[in-house]
Protein backbone atom coordinates (compact mmCIF):
# COMPACT_ATOMS: atom_id res chain seq x y z
CA UNK A 1 0.00 0.00 0.00
CA UNK A 2 1.08 3.56 -0.60
CA UNK A 3 0.41 5.87 2.36
CA UNK A 4 -2.75 7.21 0.77
CA UNK A 5 -4.17 3.80 -0.14
CA UNK A 6 -3.55 2.55 3.39
CA UNK A 7 -5.26 5.57 4.91
CA UNK A 8 -8.17 5.29 2.48
CA UNK A 9 -8.76 1.65 3.23
CA UNK A 10 -8.48 2.26 6.97
CA UNK A 11 -10.98 5.08 6.89
CA UNK A 12 -13.32 3.16 4.64
CA UNK A 13 -13.29 0.32 7.14
CA UNK A 14 -13.77 2.74 10.01
CA UNK A 15 -16.64 4.59 8.28
CA UNK A 16 -16.25 7.58 10.59
CA UNK A 17 -18.41 9.77 8.34
CA UNK A 18 -16.38 12.73 9.62
CA UNK A 19 -13.04 12.80 7.88
CA UNK A 20 -11.94 10.99 4.79
CA UNK A 21 -8.87 10.92 2.58
CA UNK A 22 -9.88 12.17 -0.84
CA UNK A 23 -7.96 12.59 -4.03
CA UNK A 24 -8.74 16.32 -4.38
CA UNK A 25 -6.59 17.12 -1.38
CA UNK A 26 -3.40 17.65 -3.36
CA UNK A 27 -1.31 17.50 -0.21
CA UNK A 28 -2.84 14.18 0.84
CA UNK A 29 -4.49 15.65 3.93
CA UNK A 30 -7.60 14.39 5.65
CA UNK A 31 -10.58 16.47 4.54
CA UNK A 32 -14.10 17.04 5.81
CA UNK A 33 -16.76 15.01 4.03
CA UNK A 34 -18.94 16.97 1.61
CA UNK A 35 -17.59 20.39 2.56
CA UNK A 36 -15.32 20.95 -0.41
CA UNK A 37 -17.19 23.81 -2.06
CA UNK A 38 -18.31 25.68 1.02
CA UNK A 39 -16.96 29.09 1.96
CA UNK A 40 -15.30 29.56 5.34
CA UNK A 41 -14.99 33.09 6.74
CA UNK A 42 -13.20 33.60 10.05
CA UNK A 43 -13.78 36.73 12.13
CA UNK A 44 -10.59 37.57 14.00
CA UNK A 45 -9.91 40.34 16.52
CA UNK A 46 -9.02 41.24 20.06
CA UNK A 47 -11.11 40.24 23.08
CA UNK A 48 -14.35 42.32 23.10
CA UNK A 49 -13.61 43.86 19.70
CA UNK A 50 -17.15 42.94 18.59
CA UNK A 51 -16.72 39.54 16.89
CA UNK A 52 -19.80 37.95 18.47
CA UNK A 53 -21.85 41.06 17.67
CA UNK A 54 -20.70 40.83 14.04
CA UNK A 55 -21.60 37.12 13.86
CA UNK A 56 -25.00 37.78 15.39
CA UNK A 57 -25.66 40.43 12.75
CA UNK A 58 -24.77 38.11 9.86
CA UNK A 59 -26.65 35.17 11.38
CA UNK A 60 -29.85 36.85 10.15
CA UNK A 61 -28.70 36.33 6.55
CA UNK A 62 -30.01 33.18 4.90
CA UNK A 63 -27.49 30.57 3.71
CA UNK A 64 -24.98 31.40 6.45
CA UNK A 65 -24.18 29.19 9.38
CA UNK A 66 -22.56 31.07 12.22
CA UNK A 67 -20.24 29.39 14.73
CA UNK A 68 -19.35 31.48 17.77
CA UNK A 69 -16.38 30.47 19.90
CA UNK A 70 -17.48 27.72 22.31
CA UNK A 71 -16.68 29.86 25.38
CA UNK A 72 -19.30 28.01 27.47
CA UNK A 73 -17.27 24.81 27.00
CA UNK A 74 -14.09 26.63 28.02
CA UNK A 75 -15.87 27.74 31.20
CA UNK A 76 -17.29 24.32 31.97
CA UNK A 77 -15.67 21.08 30.95
CA UNK A 78 -17.03 18.31 33.16
CA UNK A 79 -17.53 20.80 35.98
CA UNK A 80 -14.12 22.50 35.61
CA UNK A 81 -13.49 26.06 34.41
CA UNK A 82 -10.19 26.13 32.49
CA UNK A 83 -10.81 29.73 31.32
CA UNK A 84 -11.11 30.96 34.91
CA UNK A 85 -8.15 28.84 36.03
CA UNK A 86 -5.98 30.25 33.23
CA UNK A 87 -6.67 33.86 34.26
CA UNK A 88 -5.94 33.00 37.91
CA UNK A 89 -2.67 31.18 37.19
CA UNK A 90 -1.62 31.26 33.50
CA UNK A 91 1.69 29.45 34.07
CA UNK A 92 -0.06 26.43 35.57
CA UNK A 93 -3.27 26.36 33.52
CA UNK A 94 -2.39 28.01 30.17
CA UNK A 95 -1.55 24.66 28.58
CA UNK A 96 -4.78 23.12 29.90
CA UNK A 97 -6.98 25.86 28.47
CA UNK A 98 -5.15 26.15 25.15
CA UNK A 99 -5.10 22.38 24.57
CA UNK A 100 -8.84 22.32 25.06
CA UNK A 101 -9.36 25.43 22.89
CA UNK A 102 -7.30 23.80 20.11
CA UNK A 103 -9.52 20.72 20.29
CA UNK A 104 -12.79 22.66 20.28
CA UNK A 105 -11.65 24.91 17.42
CA UNK A 106 -10.62 21.86 15.38
CA UNK A 107 -14.03 20.35 16.07
CA UNK A 108 -15.69 23.53 14.77
CA UNK A 109 -13.55 23.62 11.62
CA UNK A 110 -14.47 20.00 10.91
CA UNK A 111 -18.17 20.12 11.73
CA UNK A 112 -20.45 19.70 8.75
CA UNK A 113 -22.98 22.36 7.76
CA UNK A 114 -25.97 22.44 5.48
CA UNK A 115 -25.42 26.12 4.61
CA UNK A 116 -23.03 27.03 1.78
CA UNK A 117 -21.31 29.72 3.89
CA UNK A 118 -19.82 29.19 7.32
CA UNK A 119 -18.82 32.18 9.43
CA UNK A 120 -16.64 31.32 12.41
CA UNK A 121 -15.43 33.32 15.39
CA UNK A 122 -11.63 33.12 15.26
CA UNK A 123 -9.86 29.95 14.09
CA UNK A 124 -7.41 27.30 15.17
CA UNK A 125 -4.76 29.58 13.61
CA UNK A 126 -5.67 32.63 15.71
CA UNK A 127 -5.74 30.51 18.86
CA UNK A 128 -2.14 29.39 18.26
CA UNK A 129 -0.57 32.45 16.66
CA UNK A 130 -2.10 34.95 19.09
CA UNK A 131 -3.06 33.43 22.44
CA UNK A 132 -0.57 30.59 22.80
CA UNK A 133 2.15 32.85 21.42
CA UNK A 134 1.24 35.58 23.91
CA UNK A 135 1.40 33.22 26.88
CA UNK A 136 4.78 31.97 25.72
CA UNK A 137 6.31 35.35 24.87
CA UNK A 138 5.16 36.90 28.14
CA UNK A 139 7.00 34.16 30.03
CA UNK A 140 3.76 32.68 31.37
CA UNK A 141 3.93 29.40 29.45
CA UNK A 142 6.83 27.04 30.20
CA UNK A 143 8.90 26.04 27.15
CA UNK A 144 7.90 22.40 27.44
CA UNK A 145 4.18 23.30 27.37
CA UNK A 146 4.72 25.52 24.33
CA UNK A 147 6.69 22.74 22.60
CA UNK A 148 3.95 20.14 23.20
CA UNK A 149 1.18 22.49 22.01
CA UNK A 150 3.24 23.43 18.95
CA UNK A 151 3.79 19.75 18.08
CA UNK A 152 0.04 19.14 18.29
CA UNK A 153 -0.71 22.23 16.16
CA UNK A 154 1.82 21.27 13.51
CA UNK A 155 0.56 17.69 13.33
CA UNK A 156 -3.02 18.86 12.96
CA UNK A 157 -2.33 21.47 10.29
CA UNK A 158 -0.01 19.21 8.32
CA UNK A 159 -2.38 16.23 8.30
CA UNK A 160 -5.85 17.72 8.23
CA UNK A 161 -7.11 20.21 5.65
CA UNK A 162 -8.44 23.26 7.52
CA UNK A 163 -9.46 25.60 4.71
CA UNK A 164 -10.23 29.26 5.34
CA UNK A 165 -11.36 31.48 2.44
CA UNK A 166 -11.33 34.89 4.08
CA UNK A 167 -10.22 36.40 7.37
CA UNK A 168 -12.18 39.44 8.49
CA UNK A 169 -10.02 41.33 10.97
CA UNK A 170 -11.98 43.59 13.32
CA UNK A 171 -9.23 46.07 14.03
CA UNK A 172 -9.84 47.87 17.29
CA UNK A 173 -7.88 49.89 19.79
CA UNK A 174 -7.03 48.05 23.02
CA UNK A 175 -8.52 50.90 25.07
CA UNK A 176 -11.95 50.53 23.43
CA UNK A 177 -11.79 46.75 23.92
CA UNK A 178 -10.96 47.26 27.57
CA UNK A 179 -14.01 49.49 28.04
CA UNK A 180 -16.28 47.00 26.25
CA UNK A 181 -14.82 44.11 28.21
CA UNK A 182 -15.60 45.87 31.48
CA UNK A 183 -19.15 46.55 30.31
CA UNK A 184 -19.61 42.91 29.27
CA UNK A 185 -18.55 41.94 32.77
CA UNK A 186 -17.62 38.28 32.22
CA UNK A 187 -16.58 37.08 35.69
CA UNK A 188 -13.29 35.39 34.65
CA UNK A 189 -12.16 38.48 32.68
CA UNK A 190 -12.46 41.04 35.46
CA UNK A 191 -8.74 40.84 36.17
CA UNK A 192 -7.63 41.46 32.57
CA UNK A 193 -5.45 44.61 32.50
CA UNK A 194 -5.16 46.94 29.51
CA UNK A 195 -1.59 45.68 28.93
CA UNK A 196 -2.93 42.19 28.16
CA UNK A 197 -5.17 43.58 25.41
CA UNK A 198 -2.26 45.67 24.10
CA UNK A 199 -0.12 42.53 23.78
CA UNK A 200 -2.90 40.66 21.96
CA UNK A 201 -3.42 43.68 19.69
CA UNK A 202 0.27 43.81 18.79
CA UNK A 203 0.31 40.10 17.89
CA UNK A 204 -2.76 40.56 15.68
CA UNK A 205 -1.18 43.56 13.95
CA UNK A 206 2.07 41.69 13.30
CA UNK A 207 0.17 38.68 11.95
CA UNK A 208 -2.57 40.28 9.81
CA UNK A 209 -1.43 43.86 9.04
CA UNK A 210 2.36 43.88 8.99
CA UNK A 211 2.36 40.19 7.94
CA UNK A 212 5.68 39.66 9.67
CA UNK A 213 5.00 36.84 12.12
CA UNK A 214 3.12 33.76 10.91
CA UNK A 215 1.60 32.24 7.82
CA UNK A 216 -1.79 33.79 6.96
CA UNK A 217 -4.15 31.04 5.75
CA UNK A 218 -6.41 33.35 3.67
CA UNK A 219 -6.74 36.89 2.32
CA UNK A 220 -7.50 39.48 4.99
CA UNK A 221 -10.29 42.05 4.97
CA UNK A 222 -9.74 44.74 7.60
CA UNK A 223 -12.73 46.45 9.20
CA UNK A 224 -12.21 49.25 11.67
CA UNK A 225 -14.12 48.22 14.80
CA UNK A 226 -13.92 51.21 17.17
CA UNK A 227 -17.15 52.77 15.87
CA UNK A 228 -20.50 52.66 17.63
CA UNK A 229 -22.96 49.89 16.75
CA UNK A 230 -24.86 51.94 14.18
CA UNK A 231 -21.68 52.70 12.25
CA UNK A 232 -20.50 49.10 12.55
CA UNK A 233 -23.71 47.90 10.92
CA UNK A 234 -23.11 50.40 8.13
CA UNK A 235 -19.59 48.98 7.65
CA UNK A 236 -20.90 45.39 7.67
CA UNK A 237 -23.36 46.35 4.94
CA UNK A 238 -20.68 48.14 2.91
CA UNK A 239 -18.54 45.01 3.06
CA UNK A 240 -21.33 42.43 2.76
CA UNK A 241 -20.52 41.49 -0.87
CA UNK A 242 -16.83 41.01 -0.18
CA UNK A 243 -17.43 39.04 3.01
CA UNK A 244 -20.04 36.70 1.58
CA UNK A 245 -18.11 36.07 -1.61
CA UNK A 246 -15.06 35.21 0.48
CA UNK A 247 -12.93 37.77 -1.35
CA UNK A 248 -11.38 41.00 -0.16
CA UNK A 249 -11.41 42.67 -3.59
Ligand SMILES: Nc1ncnc2c1ncn2[C@@H]1O[C@H](COP(=O)(O)OP(=O)(O)O)[C@@H](O)[C@H]1O
Nearest residue numbers: 047048049050051052053180184227228229232
Ligand atom coordinates in the same frame (compact mmCIF):
# COMPACT_ATOMS: atom_id res chain seq x y z
N1 LIG B 1 -19.56 48.74 18.12
C1 LIG B 1 -19.81 48.59 19.41
N2 LIG B 1 -19.99 49.68 20.21
C2 LIG B 1 -20.23 49.56 21.51
N3 LIG B 1 -20.31 48.36 22.16
C3 LIG B 1 -20.14 47.24 21.43
C4 LIG B 1 -19.88 47.29 20.03
N4 LIG B 1 -19.75 46.02 19.57
C5 LIG B 1 -19.92 45.22 20.64
N5 LIG B 1 -20.17 45.94 21.75
C6 LIG B 1 -20.36 45.42 23.11
O1 LIG B 1 -19.05 45.14 23.60
C7 LIG B 1 -19.04 43.91 24.29
C8 LIG B 1 -18.09 42.93 23.57
O2 LIG B 1 -18.63 42.63 22.29
P1 LIG B 1 -18.56 41.15 21.72
O3 LIG B 1 -19.29 41.14 20.42
O4 LIG B 1 -19.02 40.16 22.75
O5 LIG B 1 -16.98 41.01 21.49
P2 LIG B 1 -16.09 39.73 21.19
O6 LIG B 1 -17.00 38.63 20.70
O7 LIG B 1 -15.13 40.19 20.15
O8 LIG B 1 -15.41 39.38 22.47
C9 LIG B 1 -20.47 43.43 24.36
O9 LIG B 1 -21.03 43.87 25.58
C10 LIG B 1 -21.12 44.13 23.17
O10 LIG B 1 -22.50 44.36 23.38
Ligand SMILES: Nc1ccn([C@H]2C[C@H](O)[C@@H](COP(=O)(O)O)O2)c(=O)n1
Nearest residue numbers: 046047048069071101126127131189
Ligand atom coordinates in the same frame (compact mmCIF):
# COMPACT_ATOMS: atom_id res chain seq x y z
N1 LIG C 1 -7.19 30.93 22.15
C1 LIG C 1 -7.88 31.68 23.02
C2 LIG C 1 -9.09 32.26 22.67
C3 LIG C 1 -9.78 32.99 23.61
N2 LIG C 1 -9.28 33.15 24.85
C4 LIG C 1 -10.05 33.87 25.86
C5 LIG C 1 -10.12 35.35 25.69
C6 LIG C 1 -11.45 35.70 26.30
O1 LIG C 1 -11.30 35.83 27.71
C7 LIG C 1 -12.31 34.48 26.01
C8 LIG C 1 -13.23 34.62 24.84
O2 LIG C 1 -12.67 35.46 23.86
P1 LIG C 1 -13.55 36.54 23.05
O3 LIG C 1 -14.44 35.72 22.16
O4 LIG C 1 -14.35 37.34 24.01
O5 LIG C 1 -12.56 37.35 22.28
O6 LIG C 1 -11.39 33.42 25.78
C9 LIG C 1 -8.06 32.57 25.18
O7 LIG C 1 -7.57 32.74 26.32
N3 LIG C 1 -7.40 31.86 24.27
